Amino acid sequence: xxxYDFPRCPYCQKVRLALAEKGLEYDRVLVDLIKREQKEGDxxxxxxxxxxxxLVDGETVLYESSVIxxxxxxxxxxxxxxxxxxxxxxxxxxxxxxxxxxFNTPWFNIYRELLLKNNGDRDTGLIETSKAELxxxxxxxxxxxxxxxxxLGAYTLADIALTPRIALxxxxxxxxxxxxxxxxxxxxxxxxxxxxxxxxxxx
Ligand SMILES: N[C@@H](CCC(=O)N[C@@H](CS)C(=O)NCC(=O)O)C(=O)O
Numbered sequence: 001x002x003x004y005d006f007p008r009c010p011y012c013q014k015v016r017l018a019l020a021e022k023g024l025e026y027d028r029v030l031v032d033l034i035k036r037e038q039k040e041g042d043x044x045x046x047x048x049x050x051x052x053x054x055l056v057d058g059e060t061v062l063y064e065s066s067v068i069x070x071x072x073x074x075x076x077x078x079x080x081x082x083x084x085x086x087x088x089x090x091x092x093x094x095x096x097x098x099x100x101x102x103f104n105t106p107w108f109n110i111y112r113e114l115l116l117k118n119n120g121d122r123d124t125g126l127i128e129t130s131k132a133e134l135x136x137x138x139x140x141x142x143x144x145x146x147x148x149x150x151x152l153g154a155y156t157l158a159d160i161a162l163t164p165r166i167a168l169x170x171x172x173x174x175x176x177x178x179x180x181x182x183x184x185x186x187x188x189x190x191x192x193x194x195x196x197x198x199x200x201x202x203x
Contacts, residue, residue, distance in 0.1 A: 001026040004043065004054040006033050010104070010164035011065035012053040013199045017160045018069045020195035022076050026055075066096050069157050081157050088152055095144075095151055095158035099165065103137050106130035107165045110172050131174060138176055138183050145182040149189060163190050167201050 003019070005012045005028045019026055031037045031052050039050040046054045047063040054061065055068045057075070062068045073082050082089055109130040113122045141162075144151055151158045166187050169176065176184055190196065 002029055002056040003027070004029045004031050004046070004052055004056075006031055006052045007200050008202075009033070009052055011051075011100070013164035013167075014065045014160055015053045015055060015068050015072075016198040017163060017195050018072050018081060018157065020198040021081060021155075021160070021193075022072060022079065024072070024076060066093075066100065066157070066161070069096075069160065073157065081155070081160065083152050083154065083156065092152055092156045092158045096161040099158070099161035103134070103162065103165055106133040106137075107168075107172075107174075110134075110174065111168065114172055134174055135177065138180055141186075142180040142183040145186045148182070148186075150186065155190075155193070159186075159190055163196070164199060166190065167196075167199050171201075 001019075001024065003012070003015060003026050005016070007030075031043060033052070037043060038047075038052060043054070044050050046056070046061050049063065051063065053065055053068060054063045055071070056062075057071075060071075062071055069081070073080070082092055107130070109126050113124075113127050141151070150156065151162075168174075169187075176187070178184070
């Protein structure tokens with residue numbers, strides 16, 4: 001398999017985590033987003049949206065990180081990263097959607113303001129409202145995690161989808177309320193997994 005990848009992209013990190021959890025070998029092809037290689041000839045033929053990640057498995061070309069991770073789950077089911085029962089599988093997918101489409105918005109606001117802009121250009125108001133939004137999402141996750149090791153009980157693609165975002169909390173100065181004990185211990189658990197190294201977080 002070949003993964004077209006940009007190291008610090010959270011969507012690529014999700015796929016690298018799933019590949020690592022499943023112990024799958026693959027080659028990595030760096031797509032330099034800064035040089036806009038994702039919008040050029042050969043790459044745009046694989047993904048018409050011009051975005052990483054893209055996974056190539058033989059003749060199969062896939063884009064959209066959640067679709068890629070479900071493909072990996074179906075083709076390489078061991079170890080499983082989805083529950084077996086339909087309602088829990090649907091819940092896993094809802095949480096993956098939440099991670100990419102809701103949680104990601106305030107998280108990326110903070111990321112962009114702090115890591116992609118210079119000091120004087122930062123919107124401090126946006127950073128604060130985004131932190132408040134994330135606090136609410138963390139409360140929701142804390143409730144979801146009560147009495148559980150991971151979001152669905154066992155570790156799944158839902159935990160994977162949130163991991164790249166959680167991983168940068170310290171670097172982005174995002175604090176989690178100490179009262180959210182279930183969420184805090186879950187964060188510790190996902191960081192202690194062997195696969196976590198696949199994120200390649202640079203401190
Ligand atoms: N929905 C896509 C999102 C992928 C995405 O937004 N990738 C970003 C990097 S983190 C990208 O390639 N951006 C380049 C661009 O839009 O030009 C997925 O889940 O794979």
